[in-house]
Amino acid sequence: MSSIVNYFKTVFGGLKTLVQGMGVTGYYFRNARKEIITQKYPDNRSTLKMYDMFRGVVVMPHDENNMHRCTGCSACEIACPNGSIEIIAPRVLDPETGRKKKVIDKHVYHYSMCTLCNLCIIACPTDAIIMDQTFEHAVYDRSLLTQVLNREGSKLNPEVKE
Amino acid sequence: MPEALVITIEWITMGTLAILFVALLGLSLVYGERKVAAWFQQRIGPNRVGPQGILQTVADITKLIMKEPLTAGRSDHFLYNLAPFIMMLAPFIVISMIPYAKGLHILDMDVGVFFVTAVSGVGVLGVLLSGWASNNKYSLIGAMRSGAQIVSYELSAGLAILTVIVLSGSLQFSEIIESQREGWWIFRGHIPVWIAFLVFLISGTAETNRGPFDLAEAESELTAGFHTEYSGIKFAFFFLAEYVNLFIIVSIAATVFLGGWMPFHIGGLDGFNAVMDYIPPIFWFLGKVTFLIILIMWFKWTFPRLRIDQILTLEWKYLLPISLVNLVLVAFITLMGWYF
Numbered sequence: 001m002s003s004i005v006n007y008f009k010t011v012f013g014g015l016k017t018l019v020q021g022m023g024v025t026g027y028y029f030r031n032a033r034k035e036i037i038t039q040k041y042p043d044n045r046s047t048l049k050m051y052d053m054f055r056g057v058v059v060m061p062h063d064e065n066n067m068h069r070c071t072g073c074s075a076c077e078i079a080c081p082n083g084s085i086e087i088i089a090p091r092v093l094d095p096e097t098g099r100k101k102k103v104i105d106k107h108v109y110h111y112s113m114c115t116l117c118n119l120c121i122i123a124c125p126t127d128a129i130i131m132d133q134t135f136e137h138a139v140y141d142r143s144l145l146t147q148v149l150n151r152e153g154s155k156l157n158p159e160v161k162e
Numbered sequence: 163m164p165e166a167l168v169i170t171i172e173w174i175t176m177g178t179l180a181i182l183f184v185a186l187l188g189l190s191l192v193y194g195e196r197k198v199a200a201w202f203q204q205r206i207g208p209n210r211v212g213p214q215g216i217l218q219t220v221a222d223i224t225k226l227i228m229k230e231p232l233t234a235g236r237s238d239h240f241l242y243n244l245a246p247f248i249m250m251l252a253p254f255i256v257i258s259m260i261p262y263a264k265g266l267h268i269l270d271m272d273v274g275v276f277f278v279t280a281v282s283g284v285g286v287l288g289v290l291l292s293g294w295a296s297n298n299k300y301s302l303i304g305a306m307r308s309g310a311q312i313v314s315y316e317l318s319a320g321l322a323i324l325t326v327i328v329l330s331g332s333l334q335f336s337e338i339i340e341s342q343r344e345g346w347w348i349f350r351g352h353i354p355v356w357i358a359f360l361v362f363l364i365s366g367t368a369e370t371n372r373g374p375f376d377l378a379e380a381e382s383e384l385t386a387g388f389h390t391e392y393s394g395i396k397f398a399f400f401f402l403a404e405y406v407n408l409f410i411i412v413s414i415a416a417t418v419f420l421g422g423w424m425p426f427h428i429g430g431l432d433g434f435n436a437v438m439d440y441i442p443p444i445f446w447f448l449g450k451v452t453f454l455i456i457l458i459m460w461f462k463w464t465f466p467r468l469r470i471d472q473i474l475t476l477e478w479k480y481l482l483p484i485s486l487v488n489l490v491l492v493a494f495i496t497l498m499g500w501y502f
Contacts, residue, residue: 011480018465025202025464032201041208 026066050133055116058085058109059132061150067157068150070128072104079123083115104150113136126160166441176268180257184250184406191221191405195459202463229394234296237391241295246392246399250287253406254280260413261335263423265445274335275327278414279320282369284313289371289378289388292400296391304387307470308371308378314477315368315375321485322362325354325492326418329501339422346421350502354492359419361485363458366411368473370404373462376469408458409451416450423447 028035039048050056062068070088085109094101121131129149139145139159192207193216200207208215233239256278258268271277286309293305327333329351330341338483342349347355379387389400416422423443427435468476495501 011484021464022460025460028204029198029201029460035204036206038205040209132444 011109040100050135054133054135055118055131056113056133056135057111057116057131057137058120058129058149059105060129061155062154063150066151066154068104068128068154068161069126070104070107070150070159071126071156071160072102073125075123075125076129079119081117081119082113083117084110085120086110104156105151109147109149110145111147112142128160165379176258180254180268183238184254184257184402185410187224188402188405189219191409191455192222192401194455195405198456198459199463202460212425215464223398226398227395231396231439234298235389235394237297238295240342241291241364242391243396245288245292245295246396246403247288248291249285249403250399250406251288252282252284252372253403253410257406259335259411261339261417261422262447266423266444267335270334270336275323275333275338275414275418278384278410279316279323282407282410283312283316288403293388293391296388298385298391300386301388301390302477303377304384304390308388310470311371311375311473312369314474315365315481317483318361318477318485319365319369321489322358322365323418324489325358325485328489328492329355335417335422338418339424341423342421344426345427345502346419346424348419351492351495354488354495357484357488358492359415361481361488362419363454363461364413365477366415367458367461367483368477370407370411370459371377372404372408372458374465374467375473376462377467377473408455412454412458413447413451415454420450420454421446422450 030085041048060068060070072087074087074089077085077087087104088106088108089102089104091100092103093099116131118131121129137145195206197215197217199205208218211217211221234241251468259271259278261267261270289308289312290305293301293303293308295419296302326338326347329347330338332338332341342348343349348359351358367373371378377383377387379389387417389397423446425435425441425446426437427438427445
């Protein structure tokens, strides 16, 4: 007897859950005009607003005096799982203390290899690099994807403590 | 004119009309499906070609016609090229049986329902042939799944229609519709017809290989199932057949359960019935069909796909016993005259 009861329980339980599911999508269908989550991308380029979590490309922000916060410590290079970052930082003599010190020459970033995993941003002790939210990076030449992040003639911001 | 010429002209006219109707039906249904699917998923859907993307399917079909119709190298060429035509054959035959309005049908056989259920089974042959002839394991698995599925679900679909046959006492479509002058069977037949309608909707969805029963072409596992190897216009035939089959299943459901072109009548309320009669029958038919099509699309875009064992369990352990018991119930109710 209990097996027969169970049989009908499955039938009506199944129907109930199906109707519940149809209720959810039916709500979407009824409100199809109001609650559309797709954005018409190329049309709304001027008003396009990305979400905070979106990761587009690694950049190094510079302030108005052309100063960045990168000390050349290579923490990002070590953290990068696929070698997208190369730090070229020769040791030069510091005129104040008279000791040899790493100074960033080139922060080379291979965008073509980057998976945008965010590990370099987490690894950076001085918050020198951040994730930018731009995403239209298509180019015709692959070599254009290899970028030097620190600008020409930029200096380390003196506020940054090593 | 000699009679032979008259018949020939009639055949050619009917054939051309049927082809035109199927083509327009395919275009509009594919567009409707994409738009409805988008609304169910909070998307916009096609919106580039023409106003509201209304010419999207025209552009698609133009592209498909212009494409090179490839024949897979190691396939069985004859069967491979034959399968799309067999796929289209069944819908074309069945579409001539459907009554669109009073007297507006190509054929009105006295065993219409029986003929339709028999012929719509030919579609499975096209699926099996295409899967076998493609010489591709994905296609073969998809075709075998589809074969098992369609053959099983035809049983309960047939039994569900039989419920109404018992009530109306005729296999002829025009007489089934005429028997619903006082009210559609879904209202007059109460509980057994409700069960039969539900069973028919489920098994009809399964017969047309639509989601949630689309495991024959399960994109994520079998790429496209039986039509993996087809491209261009041959692929378009499979695609078209799916949508015409949907229309056929839905219009049979509308005819048998919802009164076909018969307006909504309540026995005794003459004024109300007269108002309802002002709406032309073709609009009643198309309205019911549209409602059911949206319902079936609702199923497809809500429910997750079933596994093959779940599909067969659903048919053989649930739908078939339920519809068998339901048939006995409706016979008893008809005998006692307990319907409205």
